[in-house]
Amino acid sequence: MIKTVKSVDLKDKRIIMRVDFNVPMKDGVVQDDTRIVAAIPTIKYILAQGAKTLTLMSHLGDPAKDAEKAKAKAEKDGKPFDYDKYIAGKHRMAPVAAYLQKKLGKHATVVFAGEDGCKGKKAFIDGQPPGTVIMLENTRFHKEETSKDPKELDKLAKALAEYGDIFVNDAFGTAHRDQASTASIAKFVPVSVAGLLMEKEVNYLEPIVTSPKKPLVAIIGGAKVSSKIAVLESLLKNASALVIGGAMAYTFLKAQGKKTGKSMVEDDQIETANKILAAAEKAGVEIVLPVDHVGAEKFDAASKPVKIDNVNIPDNLIGMDIGSKTLEKYKKVLATAKTIVWNGPVGVFEFDAFAKGTEEVAKLVAETTSKGVITVVGGGDSVAAVNKFGLASKMSHVSTGGGASLELLEGKKLPGIEVTRARDCYIAGNWKMHMTRSESAALAKDLVKSLKSGKHKYMVAPSFTAIEAVGEVIAGSNIILGAQNCAAEEEGAHTGEVSVLQLKDLGVRTIIIGHSERRHAYKEDDELINKKVKLALKHGFDVILCVGETLEEREKGKLWAVCKRQTEKGLADVCECELSKVSIAYEPVWAIGTGKTASPENAQAAHKFIRGVIAKLYGELAAKHIVIQYGGSVKPDNAAQLMAMEDIDGALVGGASLKAATFTPIAKF
Ligand code: PGA
Numbered sequence: 001m002i003k004t005v006k007s008v009d010l011k012d013k014r015i016i017m018r019v020d021f022n023v024p025m026k027d028g029v030v031q032d033d034t035r036i037v038a039a040i041p042t043i044k045y046i047l048a049q050g051a052k053t054l055t056l057m058s059h060l061g062d063p064a065k066d067a068e069k070a071k072a073k074a075e076k077d078g079k080p081f082d083y084d085k086y087i088a089g090k091h092r093m094a095p096v097a098a099y100l101q102k103k104l105g106k107h108a109t110v111v112f113a114g115e116d117g118c119k120g121k122k123a124f125i126d127g128q129p130p131g132t133v134i135m136l137e138n139t140r141f142h143k144e145e146t147s148k149d150p151k152e153l154d155k156l157a158k159a160l161a162e163y164g165d166i167f168v169n170d171a172f173g174t175a176h177r178d179q180a181s182t183a184s185i186a187k188f189v190p191v192s193v194a195g196l197l198m199e200k201e202v203n204y205l206e207p208i209v210t211s212p213k214k215p216l217v218a219i220i221g222g223a224k225v226s227s228k229i230a231v232l233e234s235l236l237k238n239a240s241a242l243v244i245g246g247a248m249a250y251t252f253l254k255a256q257g258k259k260t261g262k263s264m265v266e267d268d269q270i271e272t273a274n275k276i277l278a279a280a281e282k283a284g285v286e287i288v289l290p291v292d293h294v295g296a297e298k299f300d301a302a303s304k305p306v307k308i309d310n311v312n313i314p315d316n317l318i319g320m321d322i323g324s325k326t327l328e329k330y331k332k333v334l335a336t337a338k339t340i341v342w343n344g345p346v347g348v349f350e351f352d353a354f355a356k357g358t359e360e361v362a363k364l365v366a367e368t369t370s371k372g373v374i375t376v377v378g379g380g381d382s383v384a385a386v387n388k389f390g391l392a393s394k395m396s397h398v399s400t401g402g403g404a405s406l407e408l409l410e411g412k413k414l415p416g417i418e419v420t421r422a423r424d425c426y427i428a429g430n431w432k433m434h435m436t437r438s439e440s441a442a443l444a445k446d447l448v449k450s451l452k453s454g455k456h457k458y459m460v461a462p463s464f465t466a467i468e469a470v471g472e473v474i475a476g477s478n479i480i481l482g483a484q485n486c487a488a489e490e491e492g493a494h495t496g497e498v499s500v501l502q503l504k505d506l507g508v509r510t511i512i513i514g515h516s517e518r519r520h521a522y523k524e525d526d527e528l529i530n531k532k533v534k535l536a537l538k539h540g541f542d543v544i545l546c547v548g549e550t551l552e553e554r555e556k557g558k559l560w561a562v563c564k565r566q567t568e569k570g571l572a573d574v575c576e577c578e579l580s581k582v583s584i585a586y587e588p589v590w591a592i593g594t595g596k597t598a599s600p601e602n603a604q605a606a607h608k609f610i611r612g613v614i615a616k617l618y619g620e621l622a623a624k625h626i627v628i629q630y631g632g633s634v635k636p637d638n639a640a641q642l643m644a645m646e647d648i649d650g651a652l653v654g655g656a657s658l659k660a661a662t663f664t665p666i667a668k669f
Contacts, residue, residue: 002194003422010049016164018181020173021058021096028095038400042170042195054133055163057181059140063091097135108133119159139181156180161188170195173401175416186419187621194420204376204397205408208341212238217337221246222344225269230410232276241286241333245346249290250319261313288333292323301351321347322357343379358385366394378405426627426650427667428459429657440466444473446660454668459510464498471507482510488531500539510542516589526569542581545570551590567613576618583627585652591632600641603630607647636665
């Protein structure tokens with residue numbers, strides 16, 4: 001879950017906020033203010049809460065790259081090139097600050113912090129009267145902003161972090177960039193949260209990939225299959241139908257052996273198109289391709305539209321838009337949806353003569369919104385189309401991000417969003433070697449009902465023999481299917497072991513590794529545990545790595561050394577990019593199944609220590625985000641006190657997870 005401005009106290013705080021004011025400019029005049037207007041609710045909210053100062057930062061264009069291009073052109077044309085003159089009108093933030101002042105009117109005074117860059121502005125900011133909005137110069141005037149070197153990124157991020165007690169990221173359009181002002185800054189401010197625009201974007205776009213209201217129908221258009229492969233694959237998981245339009249449809253038609261005339265076809269993507277068609281068939285997802293077209297002899301706005309009443313396009317024509325029969329087909333499919341996501345136009349809508357298909361799709365989607373369907377438009381070109389036809393306000397959500405919305409739909413984690421994520425409260429049930437298959441299924445059935453309205457993250461790990469039955473019961477619920485162990489090898493002569501491949505086949509998503517009962521009763525050592533962790537991650541599982549000291553170790557003062565060793569060795573060779581799939585369970589061995597629980601303070605101290613170990617291994621940001629559960633005689637009457645501690649992010653529950661009557665109150669504490 002992301003944490004937003006609404007969850008923190010903003011009164012008298014200095015706020016540093018990243019916005020995406022990368023608006024089109026011409027001669028210093030704002031051409032399209034969509035992104036500025038979209039940030040205003042957050043700005044007004046922050047001011048209304050009594051923030052001391054609100055400092056805004058944004059990039060505008062790509063000054064260094066553009067200047068280089070302009071310089072090369074000038075050199076080629078034999079003309080002089082003046083960098084300052086070139087930069088002056090195009091990339092300066094002052095006109096944007098003035099525009100924002102106009103938009104905010106009497107709500108606030110906007111001051112521009114000066115053209116000499118973003119650094120060294122603390123005194124200027126702190127000297128402003130309460131409630132002032134300060135606009136910094138273009139962040140990309142500093143080469144560190146977009147550097148690939150983490151040290152460079154941190155240099156600028158530290159300077160920017162000086163301006164705020166709280167970092168607010170409302171720049172959805174730049175959320176896919178791992179840059180100083182979008183992500184690195186979060187390492188150096190005490191609190192990082194999302195703005196209201198970011199919240200809205202995430203709330204609409206993320207569920208399409210994780211848990212959409214079904215049936216989900218996706219309309220994917222645009223020119224190139226190559227730029228949409230990842231999104232098509234990601235949508236196949238949840239969609240009932242994929243409507244494919246735009247030039248990319250011709251590549252699919254050619255893959256099916258249809259004639260595509262002079263249409264734009266990516267021949268090197270035919271194989272990909274075939275793979276996607278096969279994957280869709282396997283997943284039972286209907287693929288809707290054009291059955292007729294509007295063509296032209298030339299790719300030109302002035303070309304005469306030619307009706308092609310057939311799926312095959314004659315040799316002399318280019319496909320430019322979908323035909324009326326195709327639209328009828330679209331209409332039928334869209335009528336089945338409860339959620340529609342649209343990314344990419346279905347024809348050359350920039351040319352009026354070929355805009356009809358895209359306009360009609362926009363109208364169809366808008367109509368379904370009024371019938372209660374969730375409609376989300378993401379991606380630069382389809383947003384431009386919706387705006388062109390004046391239908392933006394008729395959609396549930398029109399994204400302000402092009403690349404960012406596409407990457408989110410691809411199921412990727414976006415750096416600018418991740419820094420605002422609050423740690424999940426993760427409650428897991430370890431059923432150990434208890435219950436038969438039918439008893440397990442019955443408990444799962446009760447939990448599906450009782451946890452339905454639960455707000456936390458839930459997992460149950462039945463015994464191997466019950467995994468399949470429990471998996472069937474919890475499918476589609478908010479409970480994740482887990483396993484209690486896995487073998488350290490993929491397959492082979494390992495009598496009595498269960499492999500990750502077999503667990504995957506059963507739909508298991510999470511594996512508990514290194515439980516103290518495995519460490520002590522079955523003599524699993526750190527090396528073996530590390531091997532299992534790496535194997536599970538390699539196969540895409542989430543992992544709960546258990547660590548914790550015995551009573552003897554505790555009494556000998558070895559608690560810290562044991563936790564450090566087990567964490568470090570358990571995660572050896574696990575890269576930072578995989579860490580989001582790992583949570584740790586601190587389970588003092590003397591508390592497991594004994595009825596003795598660590599006091600909240602003692603448990604908190606151990607959790608804080610383990611987080612420190614993670615910080616040394618992976619850095620502060622990773623440590624801030626890793627979930628650390630407590631395990632060891634968690635019961636309904638001690639769960640809330642434990643989970644109230646700052647570094648305790650949930651529980652791994654054994655005994656009390658065997659009955660819905662005891663697990664539910666823990667899970668819903
Ligand atoms: P317990 O078990 O809750 O019964 O102490 C915890 C665990 O083993 O994970």
